[in-house]
Amino acid sequence: MMKPKPLLAIEDLTKAYPGVVANNRVSFEIEPGEVHALLGENGAGKSTLVKMIYGLVRPDAGRMTLKGEPFEPHEPRAARAAGVAMVFQHFSLFEALNVAENIALGMENAPPQRQLAARITEVSETYGLPLDPDRLVGDLSAGERQRVEIIRCLLQDPQLLIMDEPTSVLTPQEVEILFQTLRKLSAEGTSILYISHKLEEIRALCETATILRGGKVVATCDPRDVSARSLAEMMVGQTLMQPSRARREMGPVRLRIKDLTLAPANPFGTRLKNISLSVQAGEILGIGGVAGNGQDELLSVLSGEVHTKKGAVELNGKPIGDLGPNERRALGLLAAPEERLGHAAAPDMSLTENALLTGWVRKRLSRRGFLNWGKARAFAEEVIADFDVRTPGPANAARALSGGNLQKFVIGREILQAPDVLVVNQPTWGVDASAAAAIRQALLDLAASGAAVICISQDLDELMEISDNFAALNGGNLTPPRPAKGLSVDEIGLMMGGAHDMEAAHVEP
């Protein structure tokens, strides 16, 4: 029997940027109706590859064939015309417009509103994506916003749907609803190119996985036949170190938040509602939740960037709600915000200056206001050496470092100051797997040495790996913490807000 013709064939696609070959002779094929995973670490070349397929970037060399015809999209419009659609990780929607208006904005010849609304309803019914065309996008949950983007694509009748990290903004329940829709699409013959680094998802959804590392295809496999661990090792190219947890004794309560309610500093922020928590010495408290549910606000309340009522935050029994960041550092409460460049570190300043940024109080890098640059440089060098930060030296600007290296520097800078309490937000976001493992191990070691750690993260696997207790932020509310051991994915998802009342897809069996 003859093999059916692939929908999209990619041969020897190469794209180089100054200093780096993003894609080096990449070849693979996508069959009609196949759910094909593209797997790789940050910087492996996934984005560049799909941008070439979607016409955003032109390859330096190589060929693409769509349905047997040469395929050379020079702009996204050409790719869309040929039947390729893409849902981006970051939505491009206007909150002040309704669903139909947002979809009309992305169309070439938008039909009149009423007609379009009817088509939206029709398509959303067919694929089990209930969506009211007249609702304002600003009122929709992340999962519903993603539906808007998906329906925008489906209106073009695509033959290939590219989805870039679609589940990073969804709760586990919302992910399940999305998967039902994707399976239905695939059953109807639409191919899906699914980009992710979440291995369990890929094993649950995809039939084929192409694994990229350093711009090259290193393996192609059926992810259902391979363990998540071996997928990860193919992705990273080395055996992964499993973080080890020493048995820890819980000590006295280090940090306590009592009934904290706080209006956001800017109109797009999240209101923190009646938050209470406590962490003990030796404990790691994991705080999960989808982005934008109050994570940044909670971090700034703890770091001292935002002041609260004096008694709302207590450190070692002492009220500190009205103290600034450096006063808190002096007392032993340190923090590492999510945004590395521009918040945790000043991009154009050297690593020495960035070491000074948070280290001058506890490491005594100044005397009567006068800076001791020699000591600051020595501290920066200590961080670089102890946390394996790859950089020519402490005189380099922070923005010259890769994401993972800068993150190791930021976390290391705080840990080496021997905090009583450390608060981190998204400690391994955008960090390669080996650096992420090192950072998690460092947090575990810190807790083992008697510090209390609060780890705010959107990576549930990470939280389950390191936390003793787990709580979730949802719309500015914090659930009561529960022991992390024995929590099921379903329970975690419900703590994060479940499916946010989103209707399940009506997919016929």
Next chain:
Amino acid sequence: MIRLEKRPSPSRFWTMLTPVLAVVLTMIAGGLMFAILGKPPVEAIRTIFWDPLFGEFAYYFAPQLLVKAGPLILIAIGLSLGFRAGIWNIGAEGQYIIGALVGGGVGLAVYPSDSPFLFPLMVIAGGLGGFAWAMIPALLRTAFRTNEILVSLLLVYVAENIMASMALGLMRNPDGAGFPGSRNFKDYPAAFNDELVTGVGMHWGVLAAFIAVIFAYILLQRHMLGFQIKLTGQSPRAAVFGGVRPARLVIFCLGISGMLAGLAGLFEVTGPSGQITTDFNQGYGFTAIIVAFLGRLHPVGILLAGLLMALTYIGGDAAQLNLGLPSSAIQAFQGMLLFFLLGVDILSNFRIRFRKREVV
């Protein structure tokens, strides 16, 4: 196709070299402009840059260099601290005027006096006057989030009107036969800001400018406050995370730049200018903005830039006298200097790549 590529770290080499390159480019473009105006370009450039220092009349021009550079450097040092932190005091001219009026007013109020404490008292009053005038935009910004650029700039025009009113009313010379303008400080020894060494143009204000350069250098290189200023300018969110209180920094930066501008005004009005008139200000407060940027907001750079700018003023005067160049041509020439400086600035952060256009 020419492409600009961001450098991972700013190039030290180009940071040092761009001011020199800008001066050379200004000479070329300025020379062209002078040629189009029908004046000999090389001679015009020489008259502006060379003759004031080494020419026949250097004995007259050279002291003027310090007299002109002193207030420019003093004001620009203050402005540069704020500019580094992203706090834009554009109204140094107003603070300069108010400093001169308050400080000069103290002297005029007790006329005639021969107390040795009078001049120091006037200096303090001048600094406080400029400080107070700068506190208006500072407090409005911290309390109501007004834009300090607009407020400080508009206060210049308020200050100018106060100046005119003072010269015509309260501070008018009672023995001046009704002419506008105050008593002349040159005839009031206890309040006169005389040359410290005769014939070199060095007066207390020039000394204060040099002290300000050293003070600013130490502040920026060695002190926590200087670090916080730089941090706030580069990355405001990281600065707050690092414990900087933005409101305090606004008050400090506007306050110190207002104070230095006020001091410059006082030293000028009691010295080289000599009299409070309806228009004794000479635009030093505005020119100092150019000086601050020409000196890359670095104290030593500002010292050199102030001297260079003073040179173009004096040389410009000489060129007007000797070659009959219109004063607007001199202003255009000074404008070119700033233009080229900002233009070539890109070289320190970007690399230029020449390459063939991609075939599309």
